[in-house]
Amino acid sequence: MGRHREFDVEKALDAVLCVFWRKGYEGASYADLTEAAGVERPALYSAFGNKEAMFGRALDRYYERYLDYLPKALQLPTTREVATHILYNAIDLNTRYADHTGCLVINGVLAGSDEAEPVRQVLIDARAAAEAQLRERFERAKAEGDLPETARPDALAAFLMAVLHGMAVQAKAGFSREMLEAVAEQALSTWPAR
Amino acid sequence: MGRHREFDVEKALDAVLCVFWRKGYEGASYADLTEAAGVERPALYSAFGNKEAMFGRALDRYYERYLDYLPKALQLPTTREVATHILYNAIDLNTRYADHTGCLVINGVLAGSDEAEPVRQVLIDARAAAEAQLRERFERAKAEGDLPETARPDALAAFLMAVLHGMAVQAKAGFSREMLEAVAEQALSTWPAR
DNA sequence: ACTTTTTCATAATGACCGTTATTAAACCGC
DNA sequence: GCGGTTTAATAACGGTCATTATGAAAAAGT
Numbered sequence: 001m002g003r004h005r006e007f008d009v010e011k012a013l014d015a016v017l018c019v020f021w022r023k024g025y026e027g028a029s030y031a032d033l034t035e036a037a038g039v040e041r042p043a044l045y046s047a048f049g050n051k052e053a054m055f056g057r058a059l060d061r062y063y064e065r066y067l068d069y070l071p072k073a074l075q076l077p078t079t080r081e082v083a084t085h086i087l088y089n090a091i092d093l094n095t096r097y098a099d100h101t102g103c104l105v106i107n108g109v110l111a112g113s114d115e116a117e118p119v120r121q122v123l124i125d126a127r128a129a130a131e132a133q134l135r136e137r138f139e140r141a142k143a144e145g146d147l148p149e150t151a152r153p154d155a156l157a158a159f160l161m162a163v164l165h166g167m168a169v170q171a172k173a174g175f176s177r178e179m180l181e182a183v184a185e186q187a188l189s190t191w192p193a194r
Numbered sequence: 195m196g197r198h199r200e201f202d203v204e205k206a207l208d209a210v211l212c213v214f215w216r217k218g219y220e221g222a223s224y225a226d227l228t229e230a231a232g233v234e235r236p237a238l239y240s241a242f243g244n245k246e247a248m249f250g251r252a253l254d255r256y257y258e259r260y261l262d263y264l265p266k267a268l269q270l271p272t273t274r275e276v277a278t279h280i281l282y283n284a285i286d287l288n289t290r291y292a293d294h295t296g297c298l299v300i301n302g303v304l305a306g307s308d309e310a311e312p313v314r315q316v317l318i319d320a321r322a323a324a325e326a327q328l329r330e331r332f333e334r335a336k337a338e339g340d341l342p343e344t345a346r347p348d349a350l351a352a353f354l355m356a357v358l359h360g361m362a363v364q365a366k367a368g369f370s371r372e373m374l375e376a377v378a379e380q381a382l383s384t385w386p387a388r
Numbered sequence: 389a390c391t392t393t394t395t396c397a398t399a400a401t402g403a404c405c406g407t408t409a410t411t412a413a414a415c416c417g418c
Numbered sequence: 419g420c421g422g423t424t425t426a427a428t429a430a431c432g433g434t435c436a437t438t439a440t441g442a443a444a445a446a447g448t
Contacts, residue, residue, distance in 0.1 A: 112217065186350065223434080
């Protein structure tokens with residue numbers, strides 16, 4: 001019993017996700033969040049708890065809604081296809097929305113005051129988890145013969161992630177899709193072959 | 195005439211530079227800055243003006259004191275030496291101080307509230323200027339025959355910057371020097387030869 | 389020694405931060 | 419319709435933000 005919720009929690013989550021994407025965790029104030037969600041402050045608190053929990057929900061949604069190309073890419077037959085698929089999907093994601101460029105994770109992982117440290121740690125872990133998935137995929141490729149014996153799966157994964165992070169920074173700095181594609185091509189130019 | 199300044203402005207600038215490096219522009223509060231500088235608030239205001247101007251002074255100092263390897267690298271004979279020198283000096287800079295890892299520019303360029311937009315724009319411009327210097331150097335190399343005719347100086351410069359930015363993110367996430375060196379090696383393996 | 393000028397430390401300013409009491413409104417079972 | 423319960427909106431909370439007014443302390447000119 002009791003009164004029904006008058007706003008769509010999923011819609012509100014989509015809205016606050018975009019705010020966090022654009023401004024980062026600390027840069028997003030409740031004034032921004034309530035305006036974007038079209039909902040007053042206490043409603044956000046009752047739906048999500050505090051700001052940190054709300055960011056966690058937004059991060060989960062980011063992964064399942066915008067980073068869904070990652071698990072799909074890992075299933076491609078060759079590591080070159082894996083890397084290519086990830087790079088080009090990341091470029092698209094980083095430049096698709098003019099008002100929130102770059103990557104939600106990278107935009108929030110770098111700077112900020114001490115009180116944002118727990119959130120930063122969550123983002124660091126998320127970044128590391130993605131890299132670990134890549135490394136495991138490349139280790140498998142090495143066992144399957146898709147990568148040469150001299151290849152270092154950990155270094156390849158770290159390199160690919162570095163290029164992705166760098167492109168996220170460049171996208172935030174206003175890079176065009178074409179320029180990012182040139183960066184991706186250069187990164188792929190000497191991908192180790194069997 | 196008048197009373198003398200009792201603190202060393204240069205020392206104070208070094209101190210606030212480290213705070214900005216670690217926490218970014220918005221993440222650094224005056225409480226942090228005064229504590230690090232060992233100087234009360236009005237002294238910082240009289241010496242540097244407001245927070246934005248103080249950050250600008252810190253950024254200038256960062257370039258002349260920590261990024262001095264960049265102009266030196268541009269004078270090396272081959273583009274491969276240029277890229278190698280920059281990558282390894284960046285790794286050293288990004289991991290040298292455990293309490294402020296990564297890069298001051300990249301740590302401040304990404305997210306933040308709207309009122310930090312002017313500072314963000316300054317950092318974006320600084321990033322673009324460094325990339326332009328690289329591009330011009332690579333164009334020269336192409337004319338000199340150090341790079342093949344098929345090489346794209348703009349793409350090479352953007353790629354090198356992307357790897358640098360990515361390594362700055364990874365350093366902030368706790369990467370070891372050895373892992374970053376593996377990333378740099380992988381990046382250099384794609385470098386075009388004459 | 390005294391006035392002038394600059395720097396110093398203390399403490400206050402208004403604005404905004406994330407978070408909640410508080411109260412009115414809307415729904416349920418009865 | 420009516421009590422019980424949940425949500426909604428208004429407005430307030432203490433704390434911190436960047437910035438500065440205030441007045442004491444210190445140095446230079448006369």
